[in-house]
Amino acid sequence: xxxxxxxxxxxxxxxxxxxxxxxxxxxxxxxxxxxxxxxxxxxxxxxxxxxxxxxxxxxxxxxxxxxx
Numbered sequence: 001x002x003x004x005x006x007x008x009x010x011x012x013x014x015x016x017x018x019x020x021x022x023x024x025x026x027x028x029x030x031x032x033x034x035x036x037x038x039x040x041x042x043x044x045x046x047x048x049x050x051x052x053x054x055x056x057x058x059x060x061x062x063x064x065x066x067x068x
């Protein structure tokens with residue numbers, strides 16, 4: 001799943017480990033989320049949003065591909 005977590009994390013000057021500690025997961029989980037290889041729960045998405053001062057739309061919104 002494509003997302004903007006890494007960009008937002010870097011903007012607020014947090015390492016993966018620091019963000020992980022703030023939201024209660026491992027650094028590896030943050031790494032997988034940033035790579036789009038892990039689909040976080042809504043609760044975890046919200047915790048990440050609060051930590052980096054962004055909205056769900058800013059971090060996780062993906063435009064639907066058109067069928068055309």
